[in-house]
Amino acid sequence: MSDMSKVITCRAAIAWTSNAPLSIEEVEVDPPKAGEVRIKVISSGICGSDNHILDGTFKTPLPAILGHEGAGIVESIGEDVNSVKPGDKVLLIALPQCRKCDSCLHAKGNCCLKEDIFSPFGLMLDGTTRFTCKGRKVHNILGTSTFTEYTVMHEISVVKIDDDAPMENVCILACGFPTGYGAAVNAAQVTPGSTCVVFGLGGVGSAVVLGCKAAGASRIIGIDINERKFEKAKALGVTDCLNPQKFKKPIQQVIMEMTEFGADFTFEAIGTIDTMVAALESCNMSYGVCVIIGVAPAKSQLSFDPMKLLSGRTLKGSLIGEYKIRDDIPLLVDNYMKKKIDVDSMITHKLPFVKINKGFELLRSGKCIRCILLF
Numbered sequence: 001m002s003d004m005s006k007v008i009t010c011r012a013a014i015a016w017t018s019n020a021p022l023s024i025e026e027v028e029v030d031p032p033k034a035g036e037v038r039i040k041v042i043s044s045g046i047c048g049s050d051n052h053i054l055d056g057t058f059k060t061p062l063p064a065i066l067g068h069e070g071a072g073i074v075e076s077i078g079e080d081v082n083s084v085k086p087g088d089k090v091l092l093i094a095l096p097q098c099r100k101c102d103s104c105l106h107a108k109g110n111c112c113l114k115e116d117i118f119s120p121f122g123l124m125l126d127g128t129t130r131f132t133c134k135g136r137k138v139h140n141i142l143g144t145s146t147f148t149e150y151t152v153m154h155e156i157s158v159v160k161i162d163d164d165a166p167m168e169n170v171c172i173l174a175c176g177f178p179t180g181y182g183a184a185v186n187a188a189q190v191t192p193g194s195t196c197v198v199f200g201l202g203g204v205g206s207a208v209v210l211g212c213k214a215a216g217a218s219r220i221i222g223i224d225i226n227e228r229k230f231e232k233a234k235a236l237g238v239t240d241c242l243n244p245q246k247f248k249k250p251i252q253q254v255i256m257e258m259t260e261f262g263a264d265f266t267f268e269a270i271g272t273i274d275t276m277v278a279a280l281e282s283c284n285m286s287y288g289v290c291v292i293i294g295v296a297p298a299k300s301q302l303s304f305d306p307m308k309l310l311s312g313r314t315l316k317g318s319l320i321g322e323y324k325i326r327d328d329i330p331l332l333v334d335n336y337m338k339k340k341i342d343v344d345s346m347i348t349h350k351l352p353f354v355k356i357n358k359g360f361e362l363l364r365s366g367k368c369i370r371c372i373l374l375f
Contacts, residue, residue, distance in 0.1 A: 005031055008038070008075075012148030013356045014133055016063045018056040021357045022147065027065070027138065029150045030130040032078035037158050038130075039090060042167040044146035044373045045069035046359045047175055048202055049295050052271065053141070054360065057297040061122035064139035065131055067373075068094035069175035070146030071167050074158075081155045083326070088160050089167065091174040091333070094142035095319060096156040097326040110324045114156060116143045117319075125154060146171075147356060149375055159326055161333045169344055172203075172370055173332055175320065177343050179293060180207025180269060181332075182321015185215055187291045188265045192216030195259055198238070199279050200269035201229040202363075203370040204293055206236055206346050208267045213237035214341070221263070223251060226366035236345060244278075252281035262288050271295045277304045285311040292317045346370045 008029045013022040032038045050066045052058035070092035074084050084090055096112045103109035114125065122139030123129050130152035131138040131145070145151045161170065180203070184190045196212040198205050201224040212220050213236070222230070222238035230241040240258070244251040256262055262284035268276045271294030280290045281304070290313065296302075309315060323329055335341045349371040351359050362368035 007031065008150045010149035011353070012065045012131070012133070013353070014063055014138060015054060015066050018054055018062065022066070022360070024354055024356070025133050027148065028132040029148070029152060032076060032152050033124070033126065034079040035081060035155050036078040036124070036152055037074055037081060037084055037155050038076045038150060038152045039072040039092060039158070040075045040150055041070050041072040041092070041146050041148060041375050043071045043169070043171040043375065045172050045174070045176055045203070046356070046363055046371045046373065048204065048271070048363070051360060051363055052295055058295055059298045060120040060141060061139045063133070063136065064122055064141050065145040065148050065151070066141045067146030067148070068092070068142045068144040069171055070144065070151075071171035071174065075150065083155055084158055084160050089163055089165055091159040091161055091170065091329060092144050092146050092151065092153060093157050093159055093174045093320070093325050093329065094144045095325055096143065096154060097324050098156045099326070104324070108322070110322050111319050112156070114154070124152070147353070147373070156326070159329045161330055162337055165333055165337060168350070168372065168374060169347060170333060170336070171372060172343050172346060173329060173336060176203040176370055177207045177346065178321040178323050178329060178332060180204040180321070181211040181341070182323050183267055183291045183293050183318040184208050184211025184265070186322040187316060187318035188267070188289050190215035190217055190265050193218045194264035195219040195221070197221045197223065197255055197263045197266040197279065197282050198269060199223045199267065199275045200294065201233045201238070202269065203346060205267070205269035206233065206369050208269055208293070209233065209236045209238055210342060212265070221255065221258070228366050229369070232348070232369055250278065252278045255282040264288060266290045267293060269293045271297070273300050273302060276302055280304060280308060280313065280315055283313055285313060287312055289314045289316070347372055350374055
């Protein structure tokens with residue numbers, strides 16, 4: 001273990017600006033302050049939300065070290081850290097659980113008020129950063145930053161996991177898997193024998209499919225404009241794959257005709273206004289439930305006929321699958337270790353960290369469901 005008072009110099013992928021490739025640079029990572037943990041990153045998934053930051057649709061302060069789906073080993077801890085110690089295996093999660101705020105104290109709430117997701121500052125809670133590159137201060141992302149060999153996070157966003165967890169794969173349990181799976185089993189509460197529709201068959205959409213299947217859905221309709229994803233989707237449990245570009249009429253109309261009265265549950269895992277409205281209009285007018293998971297572009301507004309709700313539909317959002325991260329994610333990891341949930345089938349590519357830009361190319365091309373970077 002290194003001396004916790006020392007600055008660590010390591011490699012990180014920096015987004016200096018949006019709409020440009022990430023740049024592998026040497027960075028200085030400061031020691032953890034009180035309530036903080038410095039972590040050696042072992043693996044990190046590339047999530048669609050990281051791509052939304054790079055293409056400028058999700059605004060966060062730059063330059064920054066992106067990445068918010070990670071697994072690592074605690075290198076050192078600041079004062080007053082009690083839940084993890086050096087050497088512990090941990091997940092690095094974008095959503096904290098402080099256990100003290102209004103959301104954390106509520107039985108169902110999981111959007112901890114210490115989050116840095118909805119109006120991101122890209123700084124630690126004390127208003128400073130632990131990253132420096134070429135003399136410039138570099139922001140973090142969602143309190144996480146996993147595209148670096150070492151990172152510093154708040155203890156409240158760090159989840160201790162089983163010592164035997166396979167570090168190469170388990171990072172997907174920090175974001176992509178719980179976000180999709182929990183949307184089905186927690187937010188929608190999918191019922192046995194039901195019909196579900198999943199808009200977007202990437203990493204999160206694939207996890208929604210696994211959740212619907214686990215909950216006993218009898219029909220799962222998958223929607224994506226990239227037909228290369230269909231084979232994998234069917235292997236995960238999708239019964240019907242649709243490409244909206246192949247139809248002359250709106251996809252919600254196609255689904256209404258296919259299902260007679262609309263789906264029981266629909267999920268939007270893309271992040272566009274059009275697909276959110278399509279998902280709402282695809283569910284049953286009387287008892288359909290539509291769950292929004294995708295991150296919409298900055299400053300966009302959702303517009304639809306309010307009569308669509310008056311008939312009884314439910315429209316709701318879900319953040320990290322409604323899991324309280326420090327209470328619930330370790331249980332998901334245990335279920336993964338016991339082979340009760342299938343996380344590995346979502347991972348289609350693994351790359352060394354330095355090939356991160358190739359990983360983003362794979363994500364954008366649709367050839368990849370989840371790409372894991374190994375450090």
